[in-house]
Amino acid sequence: xxxxxxxxxxxxxxxxxxxxxxxxxxxxxxxxxxxxxxxxxxxxxxxxxxxxxxxxxxxxxxxxxx
Amino acid sequence: xxxxxxxxxxxxxxxxxxxxxxxxxxxxxxxxxxxxxxxxxxxxxxxxxxxxxxxxxxxxxxxxxxxxxxxxxxxxxxxxxxxxxxxxxxxxxxxxxxxxxxxxxxxxxxxxxxxxxxxxxxxxxxxxxxxxxxxxxxxxxxxxxxxxxxxxxxxxxxxxxxxxxxxxxxxxxxxxxxxxxxxxxxxxxxxxxxxxxxxxxxxxxxxxxxxxxxxxxxxxxxxxxxxxxxxxxxxxxxxxxxxxxxxxxxxxxxxxxxxxxxx
Numbered sequence: 001x002x003x004x005x006x007x008x009x010x011x012x013x014x015x016x017x018x019x020x021x022x023x024x025x026x027x028x029x030x031x032x033x034x035x036x037x038x039x040x041x042x043x044x045x046x047x048x049x050x051x052x053x054x055x056x057x058x059x060x061x062x063x064x065x066x
Numbered sequence: 067x068x069x070x071x072x073x074x075x076x077x078x079x080x081x082x083x084x085x086x087x088x089x090x091x092x093x094x095x096x097x098x099x100x101x102x103x104x105x106x107x108x109x110x111x112x113x114x115x116x117x118x119x120x121x122x123x124x125x126x127x128x129x130x131x132x133x134x135x136x137x138x139x140x141x142x143x144x145x146x147x148x149x150x151x152x153x154x155x156x157x158x159x160x161x162x163x164x165x166x167x168x169x170x171x172x173x174x175x176x177x178x179x180x181x182x183x184x185x186x187x188x189x190x191x192x193x194x195x196x197x198x199x200x201x202x203x204x205x206x207x208x209x210x211x212x213x214x215x216x217x218x219x220x221x222x223x224x225x226x227x228x229x230x231x232x233x234x235x236x237x238x239x240x241x242x243x244x245x246x247x248x249x250x251x252x253x254x255x256x257x258x259x260x261x262x263x264x265x266x267x268x269x270x271x272x273x274x275x276x277x278x279x280x281x282x283x284x285x286x287x288x289x290x291x292x293x294x295x296x297x298x299x300x301x302x303x304x305x306x307x308x309x310x311x312x313x314x315x316x317x318x319x320x321x322x323x324x325x326x327x328x329x
Contacts, residue, residue, distance in 0.1 A: 006116040025119055031129050032117055033161035040157050058116065060158050062128050064098060065113025065144050066088025066230070066257075066279025 001053040018046040021057065032061050072307065074275050076109075076252055077168060077200040077221040079138070083108045084269065085299040086140070086254065088279025092288065095131045101282055102132060105292035109138045111170055111277070113145065114159050139163060140202065142170040147183065149173060149190035156194055169194065170224070170256075170277075172204035180230040184211045188218065195219035204256050207241040213248055222251055224277060227258025227268065231280040235264040239271060246272055262291075262298035269302025270310070 001014050005021070012021060018041060022028055034041050035058040041049050051057070073080040086109040092098040102110055110132055129139065141159030146152040156169045173190055175183040182205050194201050195218055202222040203215050212223045225245055228234035235258060236242060246253045252274035259265050259278045268276050276299060285291035 006119060008119065010119075027117065030117070031127055031162065033114075033158045035154065035158055038154070040161050042161060058158070059119070060114050060162065061117045062112040062139070062141065062159075062162060063115050064089035064092060064095075064128060065142055066090045066111055066277075066283075 001051075003051055003053070003055045003057060005057045006059055012051065016051050018049040018051065018057075021051065022046065022059075025059070027059065030061060032059050034059055072303070074252065076202065081108045081138070082106075083296075083299075084275040084303055085265075085295055086111065086275055086277040087282060087292070087295075088142075088277070089128060089132060090279050091283035095126055095128065097288060098128070099131050101288045101292040102137070103292075104289050104296065105282065106296040107137075109140050111140045111142050111279070114141055114143075114155050114162065115145075134163065134166070138168065139166070140168055140170050142204075143172050143190075145174070146172070147174050147176075147186075149186040149193065152186070152190040153193050153197075156190075156199055157197075160199070167198055168200045168202065168221075170202045170204060171220075182206050182226070184208065187211075188214055191215055191218050191220055202254070207238050207245065209241060209244040209248065212245040212253075216249055216251055220251065222254055222274075223249055224254045224256035227255045227264070230257040231284075232258060233260030233281060233284070234258055235260055236268060236271075239267070242268075242271060242273065262294040265295050265298040266302035266305070269299055270305045272306050275299075 002009050003012055037056050074084050083106045085105055085107050087105050087107040088111045089098050143152040143155045146155055152173045160167050173183045173186040175181045191201050191203055201220045203220045204224045205211055207225040227236035254275045254277050255268040255273050256277040259281050265276050282288050282292045
């Protein structure tokens with residue numbers, strides 16, 4: 001199925017979890033935060049959060065800024 | 067009173083340093099790290115951005131270098147031009163920081179001036195405070211807006227000295243003074259300081275602290291400027307506490323006039 005990650009379309013397997021997505025994107029050991037369809041999904045809920053077609057995921061991290 | 071027993075208190079937390087610095091515009095993470103160290107800053111701002119998917123998986127992360135156990139990380143909402151985006155960014159930041167809820171709110175008006183959009187700043191501040199955030203708010207030097215933001219529950223009011231990244235110094239010290247007169251929360255000059263003397267001026271006026279980024283990162287030698295800023299902030303604070311001598315229109319001799327060999 002197709003989902004949107006950070007504004008780009010991405011092909012993922014059906015019923016992938018957020019943990020699965022993070023691992024597919026090789027972000028497993030990164031300090032990131034995730035928003036799914038405009039709702040924050042806490043880290044503790046990544047494993048049980050199952051994605052569906054056309055979900056919109058935002059993955060962010062901290063960078064330099066003033 | 068020296069600066070050692072004169073802490074800056076923001077949202078109940080005590081800090082020794084009255085210099086807050088940003089982490090943007092440095093050459094690399096190592097220069098960022100060394101400059102922050104030289105500045106003595108304890109509160110360090112970061113931005114929240116989309117993670118690049120599939121690029122440089124081994125790239126070091128800012129928070130691996132500037133670690134939350136050593137510094138108070140202050141995520142900002144830079145780049146947000148409306149209240150909704152700013153609130154979303156703060157929620158992402160809180161998740162990123164494991165629930166730490168101190169944020170720097172800035173809602174900008176346009177690219178050319180990066181002036182605060184005070185209407186949306188007020189809207190976002192209201193939502194964030196109600197959601198439990200501790201909001202340090204970047205705003206214009208308008209005393210009425212500052213009062214409004216304080217009454218909404220912001221923990222620090224941060225008027226600009228001049229436009230972000232301009233290095234033009236404090237263009238309207240009178241307004242900053244009026245804001246400080248009425249504020250019961252810390253007032254920080256955020257943006258505009260270009261060099262050490264301007265940081266000292268802010269502190270001599272009685273500002274609680276100064277937040278800067280470009281003045282250090284944009285210096286020819288950022289690490290040396292970070293050290294200069296540390297001293298300027300300390301000197302300015304001590305001068306404020308010491309209380310300057312009154313200005314006089316004419317000379318007043320420093321050496322006694324009695325007992326000279328003349329006459």
